[in-house]
Amino acid sequence: MTKQHHNEEETKPAAGTTAHNTGHNAAFQTPMKMSARFQAMESVTQIIRHNQYINQEVNRVLTEEAVAEADRNLYTNLVYGSVQNYYTLDAFVRDFVDKPNRVKSWLWSLLVISAYQMYYLDNIPSYAVVDEAVRIVRKRGNQTLAKFANGVLRNFDRRYQTMDEFIATKSDPKEILALQASLPMIWVDYFVDRFGFSKAEELAQSLTQTPAITVRANNRFGDVDADKMTAYADILRAEGHDVAPSPLSPFALRITKGNPAYSSLFMNGDITIQDESALLAVEALNPQAGDTVLDACAAPGGKTVQIAEAVGRTGHVIATDIAKDKLPLIRQNVERMKVAEHVEILHQDATQLTERFGENGEEPTMFDKILVDAPCSGIGLFRRKPDTKYNKSLQDLDALSDIQVTIMNQALPLLKKGGTITYSTCTITKEENEDVVAAILAQHPELTLKSFKGWRENLDQSVHADGTIEILPQTYLSDGFFIASFEKN
Numbered sequence: 085m086t087k088q089h090h091n092e093e094e095t096k097p098a099a100g101t102t103a104h105n106t107g108h109n110a111a112f113q114t115p116m117k118m119s120a121r122f123q124a125m126e127s128v129t130q131i132i133r134h135n136q137y138i139n140q141e142v143n144r145v146l147t148e149e150a151v152a153e154a155d156r157n158l159y160t161n162l163v164y165g166s167v168q169n170y171y172t173l174d175a176f177v178r179d180f181v182d183k184p185n186r187v188k189s190w191l192w193s194l195l196v197i198s199a200y201q202m203y204y205l206d207n208i209p210s211y212a213v214v215d216e217a218v219r220i221v222r223k224r225g226n227q228t229l230a231k232f233a234n235g236v237l238r239n240f241d242r243r244y245q246t247m248d249e250f251i252a253t254k255s256d257p258k259e260i261l262a263l264q265a266s267l268p269m270i271w272v273d274y275f276v277d278r279f280g281f282s283k284a285e286e287l288a289q290s291l292t293q294t295p296a297i298t299v300r301a302n303n304r305f306g307d308v309d310a311d312k313m314t315a316y317a318d319i320l321r322a323e324g325h326d327v328a329p330s331p332l333s334p335f336a337l338r339i340t341k342g343n344p345a346y347s348s349l350f351m352n353g354d355i356t357i358q359d360e361s362a363l364l365a366v367e368a369l370n371p372q373a374g375d376t377v378l379d380a381c382a383a384p385g386g387k388t389v390q391i392a393e394a395v396g397r398t399g400h401v402i403a404t405d406i407a408k409d410k411l412p413l414i415r416q417n418v419e420r421m422k423v424a425e426h427v428e429i430l431h432q433d434a435t436q437l438t439e440r441f442g443e444n445g446e447e448p449t450m451f452d453k454i455l456v457d458a459p460c461s462g463i464g465l466f467r468r469k470p471d472t473k474y475n476k477s478l479q480d481l482d483a484l485s486d487i488q489v490t491i492m493n494q495a496l497p498l499l500k501k502g503g504t505i506t507y508s509t510c511t512i513t514k515e516e517n518e519d520v521v522a523a524i525l526a527q528h529p530e531l532t533l534k535s536f537k538g539w540r541e542n543l544d545q546s547v548h549a550d551g552t553i554e555i556l557p558q559t560y561l562s563d564g565f566f567i568a569s570f571e572k573n
């Protein structure tokens with residue numbers, strides 16, 4: 085599970101050798117503000133204590149703060165790794181500190197990122213981690229704090245050689261799982277209650293893996309076939325990516341090495357980055373050429389683009405979102421993918437859709453298809469957005485469920501008879517999935533729930549008895565996702 089811990093004696097560089105690849109020598113020569121570890125300490129504090137989004141914080145530091153070129157990868161690794169493993173690292177550090185609440189938040193983050201380097205990274209010797217941490221504390225705090233940090237960090241080494249040794253001191257199987265997967269106990273308890281221990285264990289362990297990036301081919305001309313996908317895979321490989329087919333969609337490829345956002349295909353709008361679970365929601369909605377479609381919770385527009393490709397120039401897509409600041413992201417996406425012409429982007433709260441598009445609304449409109457890709461707890465994305473593991477509570481689930489039902493109730497009167505409405509979430513909670521479907525069916529006898537049994541051969545294991553799809557993150561190593569489609573009679 086965790087990397088073997090290196091002893092100081094084993095890994096100390098021989099006299100006269102350097103260890104540039106570890107970043108620690110570079111850090112010694114770099115002014116404090118620019119050191120990867122200093123910046124990582126500040127970022128982890130922002131993310132854990134002040135609920136900053138990890139991707140925004142890392143992007144901000146890499147663009148605004150002067151992190152030395154040689155330190156950028158180390159900084160990113162330290163932040164993502166420490167946040168991904170924060171639950172475990174935090175519990176580990178607590179084992180060494182008598183009064184954790186009295187430790188300043190930046191200093192706690194520094195202890196956490198130091199433990200991350202010592203127990204999860206291969207090539208950074210402990211003495212370098214300790215020396216650099218103490219140097220940072222001297223600058224950021226004072227000599228007394230530096231002495232405290234030095235004592236705590238040296239004890240890490242003395243007590244545990246690996247993180248597994250620390251976890252082995254526990255006896256409760258759920259606590260062990262929480263620590264192995266760095267998953268807060270509330271989610272371990274929730275998953276064990278919902279799926280049983282063994283499936284919860286698979287789920288939790290799968291959330292520790294690095295997610296693949298998936299790209300989907302632009303099908304605005306309806307010409308994407310196996311040959312085109314092979315040609316795209318060849319181009320991506322020639323540009324240095326490792327590419328594998330998607331187990332879930334013939335229109336998608338998995339990129340296991342390289343960043344496709346810099347590929348020529350991406351820049352040219354021939355592909356977009358979209359998780360393969362997510363793209364199934366639009367495939368389930370099945371928009372057709374000429375359809376008028378409402379995408380009610382659309383930002384940043386991943387599914388808007390996909391719908392717009394399918395309806396073509398004779399169709400029309402209205403993409404709405406409550407977050408005004410995210411609307412430009414939809415615009416950028418539809419423009420890059422060359423489908424902007426038939427997409428209308430509107431600022432709209434989906435809990436008030438009928439006031440705008442209903443019979444007596446400002447712009448009465450009836451839709452052939454509606455997608456409600458609802459705001460949700462996002463548990464299916466824990467792997468991709470590790471910061472979100474730590475700031476959610478079970479109480480949020482009922483509140484979200486209420487909003488989801490309200491949005492569906494607002495969207496339904498806008499659907500033409502014979503039309504389809506697809507409800508999707510990137511989560512795997514009963515409250516936001518099964519319970520919402522049950523509430524909608526109970527209130528709307530005019531709806532029939534569509535069954536996806538037999539729809540895609542290898543998807544059947546993720547289809548519930550009622551025909552809805554719930555993809556757990558471990559099944560295909562894609563995002564956790566839920567899809568239900570209803571037809572209006």
Ligand SMILES: C[S@@+](CC[C@H](N)C(=O)[O-])C[C@H]1O[C@@H](n2cnc3c(N)ncnc32)[C@H](O)[C@@H]1O
Pocket residue numbers: 362380381382383384385386387388404405406407410432433434435457458459460510
């Ligand atoms: C899961 S994300 C949508 C992702 C998007 N469909 C895509 O594929 O790129 C949910 C979206 O719902 C929006 N949202 C939250 N509450 C909303 C509301 N009351 N009305 C409309 N949009 C809302 C959020 O701003 C967020 O952009």
